[in-house]
Amino acid sequence: MPDVDRRQLAALSFKAMSEIPTLETKRLILREATEAHASDWQKHFDDYEVIRNLSHFVPWPYPEDGALSFLKNLVIPNQGKDRWVWGIFLKENPNELIGCVDLWRQGKPENRGFWLSRKHWGKGYMTEAVEPVTDYAFNELGFSVLCFANAVGNAASRRVKEKTGCRLIGVEPAKFVDPKLTEHEVWELKKEDWLKFRA
């Protein structure tokens, strides 16, 4: 094969490897998060009730360019390599990002984060969103086990895990944006348990 074809092929296969697939559920579309979503991200994420439950690395007060700088510097360079960040969109309003599911290879100990705009809480959206992401992690990305965590007291996040077959393995000290939160629950989901749960 001529060198130029070989280079084109290599570029194509790299592109394919680094692309993040669009995932669909009954009510949601999950699309690769990009800079184009920064203003929706900023609008919905800049809310203490959303941010207080997240790691203390998230700045509060949230800077005006917080979403754009997070997407540009931490998400986009790693998308599809060791991090997969999907924006969540309602099928009934498919152009507005209302939340995200963030998956990463290197456990901290957890491999996933998520948030949803407050006005959409309590409708089962996050439980719905994590299902295709979990399928993708086990079936396409080769994870054999996923680790999740939430602040002790974050009942909604805990419930999403309970509803998706995860097993609580312990409680450890952890730091969050809300200084009153001082511990997190650590959960595990093994591929074989997920496949049984899905069946």
Ligand SMILES: CC(C)(COP(=O)(O)OP(=O)(O)OC[C@H]1O[C@@H](n2cnc3c(N)ncnc32)[C@H](O)[C@@H]1OP(=O)(O)O)[C@@H](O)C(=O)NCCC(=O)NCCS
């Ligand atoms: C966590 C979060 C993503 C959940 O999203 P959601 O779409 O509302 O979640 P779901 O509707 O799928 O499930 C939430 C479950 O928690 C339950 N729940 C919510 N608040 C609760 C509370 N205070 N006490 C007990 N259960 C509660 C809901 O009733 C629901 O369970 P059910 O279906 O059995 O009734 C959303 O609350 C959020 O963005 N929180 C702020 C950011 C955050 O905490 N991210 C996770 C960090 S680990």
